[in-house]
Amino acid sequence: MKNFFITLLCCLLFACAEKKGSERAELSQLTFSLDTIMIDSGEEILYLRDNLWVSDISKDGKYLFNYNRKDAVMEKIDLDQQKLVGKILFEKEGPDGVGDYISDISITADESVVMWYYGLTSIFNQQAKLVRNLNFGKITSGEVSESDTFLYSIYENSENPDRFLGFYLQWKDQNYFLLDVDVKNETYRKIELPELNKIKEFSVDLLFDGQWVGNFGADVRPEAFMDKIIITNNSFNEAYIYDMSIDSLIMRAFNSVLLGNKKSYLPPKQLDFESSQRWDVDRKLKEDINFGSIHWDAGNQRYLRLSYQEKFGEEMIENRGYKAIGAEVFLSVFDKDFNLLAESVVPQLNKRAAKHFVKDGQIWIFENIDDEMAFLRLEILDR
Numbered sequence: 001m002k003n004f005f006i007t008l009l010c011c012l013l014f015a016c017a018e019k020k021g022s023e024r025a026e027l028s029q030l031t032f033s034l035d036t037i038m039i040d041s042g043e044e045i046l047y048l049r050d051n052l053w054v055s056d057i058s059k060d061g062k063y064l065f066n067y068n069r070k071d072a073v074m075e076k077i078d079l080d081q082q083k084l085v086g087k088i089l090f091e092k093e094g095p096d097g098v099g100d101y102i103s104d105i106s107i108t109a110d111e112s113v114v115m116w117y118y119g120l121t122s123i124f125n126q127q128a129k130l131v132r133n134l135n136f137g138k139i140t141s142g143e144v145s146e147s148d149t150f151l152y153s154i155y156e157n158s159e160n161p162d163r164f165l166g167f168y169l170q171w172k173d174q175n176y177f178l179l180d181v182d183v184k185n186e187t188y189r190k191i192e193l194p195e196l197n198k199i200k201e202f203s204v205d206l207l208f209d210g211q212w213v214g215n216f217g218a219d220v221r222p223e224a225f226m227d228k229i230i231i232t233n234n235s236f237n238e239a240y241i242y243d244m245s246i247d248s249l250i251m252r253a254f255n256s257v258l259l260g261n262k263k264s265y266l267p268p269k270q271l272d273f274e275s276s277q278r279w280d281v282d283r284k285l286k287e288d289i290n291f292g293s294i295h296w297d298a299g300n301q302r303y304l305r306l307s308y309q310e311k312f313g314e315e316m317i318e319n320r321g322y323k324a325i326g327a328e329v330f331l332s333v334f335d336k337d338f339n340l341l342a343e344s345v346v347p348q349l350n351k352r353a354a355k356h357f358v359k360d361g362q363i364w365i366f367e368n369i370d371d372e373m374a375f376l377r378l379e380i381l382d383r
Contacts, residue, residue, distance in 0.1 A: 225296035279321035
């Protein structure tokens with residue numbers, strides 16, 4: 001197993017906490033470490049085509065579960081031992097069938113696997129057997145339809161095994177909302193997220209022959225830690241926090257000296273799908289600040305976030321736009337009450353972070369190295 005270790009230094013600027021009457025914290029010198037670890041797959045070939053898009057870690061942070069949508073196989077990777085420890089073969093058809101396609105997965109406290117896609121909202125055990133059909137489609141049919149609504153995520157409520165939270169997007173009007181679903185009583189409650197409506201300011205509608213076919217620019221990312229759902233977006237420096245245990249929804253805006261409060265580039269409202277201008281607009285949006293998702297660091301009782309501004313040359317990739325040649329990456333540190341404590345450029349990272357999570361006080365960032373699974377591990381060392 002390859003193992004590289006680099007210790008690097010940088011200054012971290014402490015910014016104003018998000019509290020009335022608070023003062024700017026003093027400058028403080030912090031030390032970072034960055035190392036790269038390779039996952040030992042033995043004689044197996046790990047599935048990296050989706051860049052861990054359909055994956056999740058166990059609640060204790062020990063295992064990574066990576067789903068191969070092509071072959072319906074779940075890879076179980078021991079992150080402590082840094083090796084593949086098993087594969088779970090799912091059926092696509094039959095009573096335990098998962099279908100041909102999965103949107104995403106979520107690992108429950110007992111390491112069961114929640115899977116969802118159109119027509120599928122079910123829980124499977126680690127023998128790939130169906131243990132519970134959540135029936136979201138039937139229960140929520142009065143609120144959502146498969147033709148215009150996308151189910152981003154499903155989260156379990158640890159205090160009530162019959163309650164699950166679904167995070168939804170209505171495609172055309174770009175309306176996000178939560179549904180608190182009681183699968184036993186087959187009822188649900190809608191939780192509106194009105195503050196997300198303003199991200200449309202940075203969203204571009206695509207038209208083909210005058211008809212709406214999609215949009216790009218604004219993005220929303222939900223993450224779950226303990227019983228909190230943290231919903232961030234790439235356009236505004238803020239977060240919705242919904243606490244399932246006490247049914248509380250709050251919005252926190254972060255007063256960032258380094259990153260600002262929102263994007264600065266305002267794109268056109270509409271573009272033709274076949275217009276080359278869409279790639280110029282896409283480039284400008286990515287060169288602007290893009291706020292990242294917020295992740296819980298349990299050991300240090302804090303939240304960490306990576307944001308970025310991409311850099312581009314003139315080379316273009318067909319149907320994908322300008323090729324990125326790097327990025328400036330930023331780290332934000334929040335306390336357990338979501339007060340912004342610190343923010344800094346991270347010179348050790350020179351491109352947009354791929355799939356990442358926090359484990360043992362470090363940010364683990366997926367990296368494909370010569371078609372092998374690897375992780376960059378970024379750590380803030382104690383002063």
